Amino acid sequence: MSALEDTFVPRHIGSTDAQIRAMLDLVGCASLDELIDTTVPAAIRTPRPLALGAPATESDALARLRAVAAQNRVARSMIGMGYHGTITPPVILRSIIENPLWYTPYTPYQAEIAQGRLEALLNFQTMVSELTALPLANASVLDEATAAAEAMAMCHAIARQKRPRFLIAQDCHPQTIAVTRTRAQAMGVEAVVVDPGAVDLALDSASGLLLQYPTTDGRVVDNRALIERAHAAGAQVVLAADILALALLTPPGELGADIAVGSTQRFGVPMGFGGPHAGYMATRQEHARRMPGRIVGVSVDATGQQAYRLAIQTREQHIRRDKATSNICTAQALLANVAGMYAVYHGPGGIERIAKRVHRFACTLAAGLEQLGFDTASAGLFDTVCVASGARTDELLAAAAARGINLRRIDAARLGISVDETTKETDLENLFAAFAGTESAPVQVRDIGANVADRIPHELARQSAFLTHPIFSRYHTEHELLRYITRLQGRDISLAHSMIPLGSCTMKLNAAAEMIPITWPEFSDIHPYAPREQCRGYIEMIDELSAWLAEITGFAAVSMQPNAGSQGEFAGLLTIRRYHEAAGQGHREVCLIPVSAHGTNPASAVIAGMRVVAVACAANGDIDVDDLRAQAEKHRDQLAALMVTYPSTHGVFEERIREICAIVHEYGGQVYMDGANMNAQVGVCRPGEIGADVVHLNLHKTFCIPHGGGGPGMGPIAVAEHLVPYLPGDPVSGSGAVSAATFGSAMILPISWMYIAMMGAAGLLRATQVAILNANYMAARLRERFKVLYAGPGGRVAHEFIVDCRSFEKTAGITVEDIAKRLMDFGFHAPTMSWPVAGTLMIEPTESESKEELDRFCEALLHIHGEIDAIAEGRLDPSDNPLKNAPHTALALAADSWNHPYSREAAVFPLPWLRAAKYWPPVARIDNAYGDRHLVCTCPSVAELAT
Numbered sequence: 001m002s003a004l005e006d007t008f009v010p011r012h013i014g015s016t017d018a019q020i021r022a023m024l025d026l027v028g029c030a031s032l033d034e035l036i037d038t039t040v041p042a043a044i045r046t047p048r049p050l051a052l053g054a055p056a057t058e059s060d061a062l063a064r065l066r067a068v069a070a071q072n073r074v075a076r077s078m079i080g081m082g083y084h085g086t087i088t089p090p091v092i093l094r095s096i097i098e099n100p101l102w103y104t105p106y107t108p109y110q111a112e113i114a115q116g117r118l119e120a121l122l123n124f125q126t127m128v129s130e131l132t133a134l135p136l137a138n139a140s141v142l143d144e145a146t147a148a149a150e151a152m153a154m155c156h157a158i159a160r161q162k163r164p165r166f167l168i169a170q171d172c173h174p175q176t177i178a179v180t181r182t183r184a185q186a187m188g189v190e191a192v193v194v195d196p197g198a199v200d201l202a203l204d205s206a207s208g209l210l211l212q213y214p215t216t217d218g219r220v221v222d223n224r225a226l227i228e229r230a231h232a233a234g235a236q237v238v239l240a241a242d243i244l245a246l247a248l249l250t251p252p253g254e255l256g257a258d259i260a261v262g263s264t265q266r267f268g269v270p271m272g273f274g275g276p277h278a279g280y281m282a283t284r285q286e287h288a289r290r291m292p293g294r295i296v297g298v299s300v301d302a303t304g305q306q307a308y309r310l311a312i313q314t315r316e317q318h319i320r321r322d323k324a325t326s327n328i329c330t331a332q333a334l335l336a337n338v339a340g341m342y343a344v345y346h347g348p349g350g351i352e353r354i355a356k357r358v359h360r361f362a363c364t365l366a367a368g369l370e371q372l373g374f375d376t377a378s379a380g381l382f383d384t385v386c387v388a389s390g391a392r393t394d395e396l397l398a399a400a401a402a403r404g405i406n407l408r409r410i411d412a413a414r415l416g417i418s419v420d421e422t423t424k425e426t427d428l429e430n431l432f433a434a435f436a437g438t439e440s441a442p443v444q445v446r447d448i449g450a451n452v453a454d455r456i457p458h459e460l461a462r463q464s465a466f467l468t469h470p471i472f473s474r475y476h477t478e479h480e481l482l483r484y485i486t487r488l489q490g491r492d493i494s495l496a497h498s499m500i501p502l503g504s505c506t507m508k509l510n511a512a513a514e515m516i517p518i519t520w521p522e523f524s525d526i527h528p529y530a531p532r533e534q535c536r537g538y539i540e541m542i543d544e545l546s547a548w549l550a551e552i553t554g555f556a557a558v559s560m561q562p563n564a565g566s567q568g569e570f571a572g573l574l575t576i577r578r579y580h581e582a583a584g585q586g587h588r589e590v591c592l593i594p595v596s597a598h599g600t601n602p603a604s605a606v607i608a609g610m611r612v613v614a615v616a617c618a619a620n621g622d623i624d625v626d627d628l629r630a631q632a633e634k635h636r637d638q639l640a641a642l643m644v645t646y647p648s649t650h651g652v653f654e655e656r657i658r659e660i661c662a663i664v665h666e667y668g669g670q671v672y673m674d675g676a677n678m679n680a681q682v683g684v685c686r687p688g689e690i691g692a693d694v695v696h697l698n699l700h701k702t703f704c705i706p707h708g709g710g711g712p713g714m715g716p717i718a719v720a721e722h723l724v725p726y727l728p729g730d731p732v733s734g735s736g737a738v739s740a741a742t743f744g745s746a747m748i749l750p751i752s753w754m755y756i757a758m759m760g761a762a763g764l765l766r767a768t769q770v771a772i773l774n775a776n777y778m779a780a781r782l783r784e785r786f787k788v789l790y791a792g793p794g795g796r797v798a799h800e801f802i803v804d805c806r807s808f809e810k811t812a813g814i815t816v817e818d819i820a821k822r823l824m825d826f827g828f829h830a831p832t833m834s835w836p837v838a839g840t841l842m843i844e845p846t847e848s849e850s851k852e853e854l855d856r857f858c859e860a861l862l863h864i865h866g867e868i869d870a871i872a873e874g875r876l877d878p879s880d881n882p883l884k885n886a887p888h889t890a891l892a893l894a895a896d897s898w899n900h901p902y903s904r905e906a907a908v909f910p911l912p913w914l915r916a917a918k919y920w921p922p923v924a925r926i927d928n929a930y931g932d933r934h935l936v937c938t939c940p941s942v943a944e945l946a947t
Contacts, residue, residue, distance in 0.1 A: 126471070139336060144240060268338050354421050369387055
């Protein structure tokens with residue numbers, strides 16, 4: 001392959017030069033430069049090009065990153081702390097993690113075309129519910145520490161904010177303590193780290209108590225009496241439980257816990273230097289509406305067939321905004337699906353065997369060390385042995401490291417050693433030799449293991465069954481699991497099928513070359529708290545990516561810690577709060593937010609401890625600058641920040657953005673820019689030059705990390721020089737941590753590194769230009785029949801635009817939801833629906849889509865408009881028409897009878913090109929209200945399936 005053929009930029013940008021010229025002709029521009037000149041205000045255009053160098057070829061970028069990765073040293077990790085070696089079954093690795101049909105879909109808000117992922121997530125919820133013995137689990141959260149922080153917030157809400165304290169056991173994982181304390185402090189809750197064995201814990205004033213099970217140093221403790229004491233005092237109890245240990249230990253629900261949290265990382269998900277991993281939460285049914293994140297539920301479709309959907313969505317931040325249960329937006333759907341499939345593949349017997357093998361190795365390790373004269377204090381344990389190392393701590397750490405094994409320094413006199421499913425006999429023998437100071441092991445694993453006793457306390461041995469649903473007993477051979485995964489992926493729409501034109505969500509190409517490095521062992525098999533000298537490649541890659549993002553945004557520094565866009569919002573606002581506090585201005589708590597803002601914005605402001613004050617928008621969608629000034633003046637002594645999205649949520653480059661920033665600064669506030677629309681800025685303008693102080697970047701949007709069907713994501717923040725000292729600290733040794741690992745979901749950062757390296761400065765600029773061109777081209781085509789709601793001078797839109805569908809309800813009884821469901825018959829996911837304006841569609845094509853694909857989508861919408869006209873003119877029945885009955889399934893088409901006044905062909909093949917490649921929606925329109933009235937959030941039983 002020649003260098004030209006290996007060039008990435010023309011592979012990423014969908015249209016050819018000739019097609020770009022044709023689109024420019026339609027929008028009335030001679031060049032891409034002229035388009036940008038007439039779209040982006042001259043006052044904010046960056047005065048200098050990006051200093052990122054020339055684009056690298058795919059092969060050169062991969063080779064360079066391979067050399068960087070080679071600087072990492074993959075040791076046997078026995079550090080623990082909630083991160084463990086695991087074996088990803090190859091069928092799951094290839095069929096899910098490496099499969100674009102699983103990693104490129106969007107969040108399953110259009111449930112009819114997301115039935116595969118929804119079923120897989122329901123399996124995950126069922127797995128968590130059965131292992132924890134709590135009836136309700138969500139579809140994942142960001143990590144274990146975040147789950148604990150969310151549980152703290154739940155306890156606070158259950159207590160109706162009347163109990164100001166939250167207790168955290170001192171033997172929880174340190175990163176869990178740190179993240180929970182950060183969230184508590186922001187919310188005004190006093191988080192107190194306590195000795196859970198103390199007699200007086202002041203439970204009467206506490207909303208909840210967080211316990212680790214087993215403890216961070218490995219002890220398995222019976223907390224039933226303490227749980228009863230907490231309940232008697234009116235406090236909730238949260239158990240942070242190891243998911244694999246629950247195969248052998250009495251589960252949280254049976255111990256009396258109200259909420260269980262943890263990580264499912266060790267169910268087949270690599271450590272990845274900290275993530276992404278699917279955190280879990282489970283609770284009692286009565287707390288369903290306080291549970292953060294997404295919950296998959298069971299409902300029925302229009303034909304009565306069982307169907308899956310996201311349940312009780314009215315809890316979510318997009319609807320409840322500052323009154324939402326949480327700001328969580330991106331979860332960890334892809335990793336939850338991996339963990340769920342791991343449980344499906346192994347089943348209850350396999351999970352129990354893995355847990356017993358891990359436990360037997362831990363018991364053997366403890367017994368061997370005791371024979372060597374070490375005190376392990378391990379009367380009750382699952383997988384972690386705590387060794388009293390005394391003055392030899394450094395010596396023993398070094399001796400183990402010399403044999404390729406990383407241990408954990410718990411404190412100056414104790415070492416922690418955790419085993420997992422990857423542990424081998426040779427690992428234990430190497431440890432015995434290291435601790436004995438001999439060349440070979442003085443004690444043999446097989447000799448000890450033959451007679452070693454279990455160390456799970458009898459009273460805590462699990463008696464109840466788990467993973468009892470038939471789904472966990474059917475697919476234990478590779479070909480059966482492969483077929484099951486394939487059946488599920490066929491029920492979803494992904495970027496492998498067609499464009500997903502979701503405004504604000506930037507569903508662009510996730511190139512194979514970008515994805516390849518994440519499964520390299522040098523990236524996937526590193527513990528987040530491995531010795532830094534073993535992580536030089538990771539640090540170099542992260543530092544370089546951070547420098548690139550700082551250059552792109554015009555800021556001084558970047559924190560990679562936030563592992564979702566919502567966490568980036570939270571982290572950015574906390575950075576601003578800490579800045580004000582350091583300046584003696586801690587009373588500044590008002591956050592101005594335009595009414596058009598993302599729902600996560602007000603939700604994030606609330607959990608950051610700020611008071612939300614809405615700012616009006618003008619008729620053209622821009623921020624009402626007069627109202628902004630009035631609100632800033634009114635709250636001048638309390639003003640902390642403005643949250644602003646740029647280009648605006650309405651898809652326009654607002655002309656007065658510099659003035660807006662200046663007003664906020666004039667009254668002592670800081671400007672937080674939501675980076676959701678960064679795809680329209682890269683190479684054209686910089687937030688730091690516009691006047692913002694902090695911006696979060698959705699790497700799962702602009703910088704090509706795939707959405708994963710609802711996660712993973714990354715939301716790093718870039719800040720101006722004066723905010724650098726207030727960025728999130730290290731979760732173990734610092735303060736202000738917002739995620740469990742220092743660099744968040746580090747394993748997926750190579751995706752963005754590859755993207756920027758292969759695009760270079762010129763490629764990134766061209767991507768922005770073409771994204772803006774594609775949006776303006778589609779707007780021009782659709783203006784024939786649709787009203788484009790907002791535009792800048794000369795009718796230009798940014799990288800996305802809104803079409804108004806509200807009049808169709810008056811003329812034909814057709815809602816925007818009818819249009820969204822009808823698009824499924826054309827094989828398309830609907831654009832963002834009814835946001836930021838009810839009854840509209842917000843369309844974002846991105847630069848990756850070709851002119852042919854843009855035209856296909858436009859033809860589909862124009863055809864639908866024709867059907868709406870036919871209803872309005874009486875040529876189609878107002879209640880029995882292709883839109884009201886959409887989507888149409890293959891089952892409906894094949895039925896003996898067809899009772900509609902329109903033809904089967906009009907229903908399923910409305911345009912000729914559908915005959916060559918037809919996606920069949922697996923279910924008809926889903927009854928959302930039925931699903932909420934009959935809340936079922938675990939896999940239905942065989943009896944339920946039969947009814």
